[in-house]
Amino acid sequence: MAQNPDARGASHDLSVQLGPLRLKNPVMVASGTFGYGEEYADFLDLTALGAVVVKGISLAPRPGNPPPRLVETPAGMINAIGLENVGVDAFLQSKLPYLRDRQVPVIVNIFGNLLEEYAELAARLEGVPGIVALEINISCPNVKSGGMIFGTEPSMAARVVEAVRRATTLPLITKLTPNVTHIGEIAKAAVGAGSDMLSCINTVAAMAVDIFSRRPKLANVFGGLSGPAIKPIALRCTYEVLQAVDCPVIGIGGIANATDALEFLLLGARAVQVGTANFVHPAVTREIIEGMRRFLEVERLGGVEEYIGSLNRECLFPFAEIACEMTDLP
Template sequence: MKPDMSVKIAGINLRNPVMTASGTFGYGQEFAEYVNLEKIGAFVTKGLSLMPRAGNPTPRIVETPGGMLNAIGLQNVGIDAFIEKKVPFLRTVDTPAIANFFGYTIDEYAELARRLDAIPEITGLEVNISCPNVKQGGIVFGTDPACAAAVVTACRAATSKTLIVKLSPNVTDVVAMAQACADAGADALSLINTLTGMAIDLQKRKPVLANITGGLSGPAIKPVALRMVWQVAKAVKVPIIGIGGIMNATDALEFILAGASAVQVGTASFINPNAAEEIAVGMESWLTENGVASVSSLIGALEA
């Protein structure tokens, strides 16, 4: 018998637990010729802002041992062009589309949540709180529990869709951040976003990235991500989506054992655009081989 691969993230039913991560899968359409979008659980759009953004100057990507650094700078088409040019494609795919978004003030976050709430093709919202708060001296929303809670409260009031809050790992106490977001009304939490890092060119005596620092992703961050998912899963009741260095089905299943109800695949899609679909197939095979009837029975089943 085929195992039951379905999972539920608050109000969203997924055919399997494999989603794609924001910023690594365009707006969905770009990957449609490589991936059967109806074989993955859900896909997440590039982070959207109220106005279009050109992003940072180049070079803005560099490979590092076991991963990559990116300083794309949240380049995106902006909410108006998203609605006009990207949403029509979403109508053609029978898979939940999650819109990732960010603002520089709480009002911007709320306005985006309101605009996205009105789009029937969008199933859920993922709030990226790893953004500087321009009104409070540039402190990153996602590093201060009270700031993060204020963003979540404002977004919660602006949408009735499933609200996922994406946590930054660049904090001392990720559990405090998770609890603040859950208490403020998040339906689910996704973690982790990239870890801040840098690369140096010795001969030039210069940073490799024009932005100097960038976000580290890929296999190098998996142990950190697993640890954070495990800690957060023990502390909050809302479902968790595990992200960070997931390259294969084994990685994905480890996150499920740690307490994630679903996972997101990011950097792996740059190496193999079909990675997410192949990971979903691989997970199902593992369940079959190991006589596990449902993937949901593995959520948080780590013996520790």
């Protein structure tokens, strides 16, 4: 990377413009891995984060799936929590005030099994102080379509985004699932329907079995794989999405240190979300932020905006050609 000698002694600014949002740095926490924020307050200063993406919220409280619902795997874990949460009323009354008092930007992840549920949630969260954006989880089954996942078909993903867009003026982030053939097509549909930004990826469909009991290790049988094992998949998906759409993208998947986070920014992601690593090391986000600042200093960059999207593309084929060659591999 070409160095900028004029940046010596600069402040090494980590702030980023993420669509309509201005964040103090590009490091967020991923939904479902950080609770509602207060759970991690003993480990780090929440105000140091770019934003907190809270545990997914539904209209009514959900108990989640029966145990066992977590399985450790090599370089990651599989979860089948089942989107357990307190519901929107309890969130607004007892969870959001803590984050609002600390003036940390809050992004609320929302989900439902019907289009109407997504729209009602968005309407309920419209204009609530402290909430800066909504993240739409489209990795949920549409009960009116026989359980088909909203995010696996472009037209269905678009319908969810359209419903939420009509219900709110808040910036919208659509969280994409990797469990599709062409994630770029889903990305185009979401942006075309009104999503301001995209986050990718959600967990990868997986399972684990016990050779002695001869049973699945999860009561739900299937779950979502996360952690370092999925980072290469997340990088590929992020790259593909960035080629497909012209909007801010947030990279997620296997980020455990500053180097991991910088890889996503190098591709062109304007922010990242840290997930499973929070369970291993609750203060990991603080170390990632500090590591990014040291990197800018070493590279003599005045700000992280100078680094975002600086991947050397001279040796790259167009993505369509790369994808074609991949399908021809034995």
